[in-house]
Amino acid sequence: MKILVMNGSPHRGNTWRLTQCVREMIQQWDKTVEFTELHLTDIGLPFCTGCSNCFRKGHRYCPHNEKIQPIMDLIDKSDAVIFSVSCFQGHLTGIMKNFTDHLAFLIHRPRYFYKKALIISTTGGVGADSTTKALAATLAGWGFNKSYQLPIAAYSWNAYEPGGRDLQKTEKAATRFYQDVKSNSFHPPSIGVLIPFNLFQAMCSDKDGDKQYPTEDDRFWPQYAGMQYAPGIPLPIHKRLFGMIFHSIGKHLGRKMVISYKK
Numbered sequence: 001m002k003i004l005v006m007n008g009s010p011h012r013g014n015t016w017r018l019t020q021c022v023r024e025m026i027q028q029w030d031k032t033v034e035f036t037e038l039h040l041t042d043i044g045l046p047f048c049t050g051c052s053n054c055f056r057k058g059h060r061y062c063p064h065n066e067k068i069q070p071i072m073d074l075i076d077k078s079d080a081v082i083f084s085v086s087c088f089q090g091h092l093t094g095i096m097k098n099f100t101d102h103l104a105f106l107i108h109r110p111r112y113f114y115k116k117a118l119i120i121s122t123t124g125g126v127g128a129d130s131t132t133k134a135l136a137a138t139l140a141g142w143g144f145n146k147s148y149q150l151p152i153a154a155y156s157w158n159a160y161e162p163g164g165r166d167l168q169k170t171e172k173a174a175t176r177f178y179q180d181v182k183s184n185s186f187h188p189p190s191i192g193v194l195i196p197f198n199l200f201q202a203m204c205s206d207k208d209g210d211k212q213y214p215t216e217d218d219r220f221w222p223q224y225a226g227m228q229y230a231p232g233i234p235l236p237i238h239k240r241l242f243g244m245i246f247h248s249i250g251k252h253l254g255r256k257m258v259i260s261y262k263k
């Protein structure tokens with residue numbers, strides 16, 4: 001099992017210390033697990049410029065692709081990702097938000113259907129849960145099959161030492177995450193995930209539609225033609241039907257909607 005551990009905090013503080021506990025627990029249970037560490041601060045990723053090249057032309061046209069592609073390759077090579085991110089003002093750190101902005105195109109073209117995540121956040125008092133929830137919502141949009149969350153109130157400025165009930169909670173989350181990754185089985189997608197999958201697919205399926213310009217989305221979606229979700233992921237019949245309904249709505253929207261862009 002390969003696990004990528006991504007530090008999305010600007011330093012190695014409380015959250016990183018808790019993340020190390022999780023890593024040690026998993027390593028104790030299974031010596032064969034291979035961890036790769038990535039510290040976003042080491043990457044020097046500039047801010048997303050908002051050029052929208054990733055959406056329109058493809059992510060390889062991102063002006064920062066030489067920094068983003070190696071991270072995507074690391075995720076591709078991993079079975080799961082542990083995201084470690086401090087709670088700053090009840091939300092993700094700026095450095096993590098900037099990273100997720102660079103991958104926002106994945107909402108249009110999800111790909112991490114067979115990956116699972118554990119999101120760890122610590123806060124001074126409140127807001128760790130809104131931080132982990134925000135990232136879990138983003139990861140669902142990128143296709144991640146399941147995100148476990150470990151929000152902890154540290155009540156500390158950089159001197160937090162995990163112990164007591166926090167360690168119990170940590171062990172519980174780490175166990176569920178590890179067992180799930182090890183199971184090699186997958187969870188059915190939520191309705192909230194099925195909607196964009198079917199809408200985008202349908203909107204890109206109408207070759208005769210009045211398109212002002214072709215986008216990378218049009219090249220991406222044909223591989224999923226006729227599927228309500230990614231192959232190999234279980235999809236109960238009611239969700240299959242739900243997907244079909246949203247596919248029909250997407251087809252209708254695709255014919256009506258004209259999206260402008262600056263040449």
Ligand SMILES: Cc1cc2nc3c(=O)[nH]c(=O)nc-3n(C[C@H](O)[C@H](O)[C@H](O)COP(=O)(O)O)c2cc1C
Nearest residue numbers: 013014015086087088089090122123124125126154
């Ligand atoms: C810029 C900044 C923003 C913060 N925002 C919050 C907050 O919204 N709520 C809170 O309870 N603590 C807040 N804190 C405290 C941290 O969340 C807390 O110390 C956390 O454990 C820091 O994790 P770290 O050491 O991994 O960076 C903030 C700290 C900083 C530096």
